[in-house]
Amino acid sequence: MTRLSTNERTIAVTALKHAAPYVRMYKGKVFVLKAGGEAFATPEATRRFVEQIGILHQVGIRVVLVHGGGPQSTALAEQLKIQANFVDGRRVTDAEALKVMTMVLNGQINTEIVAICRAAGVPAVGVSGVDAGLIQASRRPPVRRSEGGETIDYGYVGDIKAVDTTVLENLLDDHLVPIVSPLSADSDGTLLNINADTVAAALAGGLKAEKLILATGAPGILETLADPRSLISYVDTAGLQRLRNDGKLSGGMLPKVAAIEKAIAAGVPRVHVISYSLPDSLLLEVFTNEGTGTLVVADTKALSAAEQQT
Numbered sequence: 001m002t003r004l005s006t007n008e009r010t011i012a013v014t015a016l017k018h019a020a021p022y023v024r025m026y027k028g029k030v031f032v033l034k035a036g037g038e039a040f041a042t043p044e045a046t047r048r049f050v051e052q053i054g055i056l057h058q059v060g061i062r063v064v065l066v067h068g069g070g071p072q073s074t075a076l077a078e079q080l081k082i083q084a085n086f087v088d089g090r091r092v093t094d095a096e097a098l099k100v101m102t103m104v105l106n107g108q109i110n111t112e113i114v115a116i117c118r119a120a121g122v123p124a125v126g127v128s129g130v131d132a133g134l135i136q137a138s139r140r141p142p143v144r145r146s147e148g149g150e151t152i153d154y155g156y157v158g159d160i161k162a163v164d165t166t167v168l169e170n171l172l173d174d175h176l177v178p179i180v181s182p183l184s185a186d187s188d189g190t191l192l193n194i195n196a197d198t199v200a201a202a203l204a205g206g207l208k209a210e211k212l213i214l215a216t217g218a219p220g221i222l223e224t225l226a227d228p229r230s231l232i233s234y235v236d237t238a239g240l241q242r243l244r245n246d247g248k249l250s251g252g253m254l255p256k257v258a259a260i261e262k263a264i265a266a267g268v269p270r271v272h273v274i275s276y277s278l279p280d281s282l283l284l285e286v287f288t289n290e291g292t293g294t295l296v297v298a299d300t301k302a303l304s305a306a307e308q309q310t
Helices: 006-026 043-058 070-079 095-119 166-173 196-206 237-245 253-265 281-287
Strands: 030-035 062-067 085-087 090-092 124-128 135-139 158-163 177-181 183-185 191-193 211-216 234-236 270-275 294-297
Touching: 006 281, 030 043, 030 196, 043 062, 043 095, 043 281, 062 095, 062 166, 062 196, 070 095, 090 095, 095 124, 095 177, 095 183, 095 191, 124 166, 135 183, 135 191, 135 196, 158 196, 166 177, 196 211, 196 253, 211 253, 211 281, 234 237, 237 253, 253 270, 253 294, 270 281
Parallel strands: 030 062, 030 211, 062 177, 124 177, 211 270, 234 294
Antiparallel strands: 085 090, 135 158, 183 191, 270 294
16 A cells, blocks of 8 residues: 655644535535537546546546547547537437447447446446437427528427436446437337437436536636636626627537526526536535636626635
């Protein structure tokens, strides 16, 4: 056993003392985490993220992970000479693209995450929105954009009609960690691709989660695009609307903000946007008052004085 120096012991004990109140507060509560495919680009990156999930699980937090797979799907599509198309940060999914998404989300990423969970001692089970009617969806009809009046057909993209979280609740009751792929199907069994942020928000609402945590490539929500120094520590839904109106939200952040608003409207009290690339960002966000990213609530007036000092 490696002996710690006096300074290292002091730091370790201090960290435990600071984390203890949060452990008591969140033990038995449900956290829904969502991470895009970028967070699982390498086995090492996946392992670092899974190790943090393992700590949450070990202290009694009931964790559900929803994963994306955008970069991996785009890379495979390029290899197969299939063009990837996006509108307002959302992927257009034709029949060929749907095959790619199915191979990547269910066949590659979900299985790889579960395998690394096994190596890390995290008792994980892979599921998708198709399993046990978890996500009930319908194919999105063509949408007319406000800008220019263009009509967009998103293809085999689903809109969530309802969720039945029974399968997740059973897994959580058995002390397992569900790893959820965002694919689902309509009532006729046609597979549909659903934005992972949207899935995570719906599941967080259905599970009455204490927190929804979105792990992204950005450090959080930024006041100024492309300037990580302009990180917003906390904001409410009215503030998100102002940012949207001012044109400070674009691309992939738009569906994330829509998901945040849906989760809060469904009763999720705290939504966090953090960076998956910052070391231990998940643990720092959960177990310290300062956190690392952006905290979103229904109304910032309800935040404690300590939360408003971050």
